[in-house]
Amino acid sequence: MLNQNQPMQPLAPQPAATPEIIPETCPVCHRPVAPGEYFCPNCGHELHLKPPSALQQAWVYFVSLFLPPFGLWYTWRYLKAGDKKSKTVGIMTIILTIVSVIVSVWLWQALIQPFIANYTNQQNQLLNQQLNQFGL
Ligand SMILES: [Zn+2]
16 A cells, blocks of 8 residues: 555665765756756756867857957856856956957057147147148
């Protein structure tokens, strides 16, 4: 006879050989899933972002360096993914975004600002010369 008073219990937790592996459940169908699985075997829900391939890493670093604020979108995605490789990529996107902003500010101050200042100076001098020619 089944004991009707006892609520259905999931399998009793087994003494884990590797205590750092925490059993997980799918957030969609709530079935237990093996740690480290990227998709739920029951409903196919994506559980983790796959660690980025070399090409994906190159693309993410490129975006972080040359399109600064957009790299931070990947930061969030990869830091959330959980595995060590993805986390490293996430941290790298923050570093590269900061480097990119610093270099952009430096480039602006070192090259573009003097160029504009020089150009406006020339224009002012030219105007003054023309005004002087007309005796104004
Ligand atoms: Zn599922």
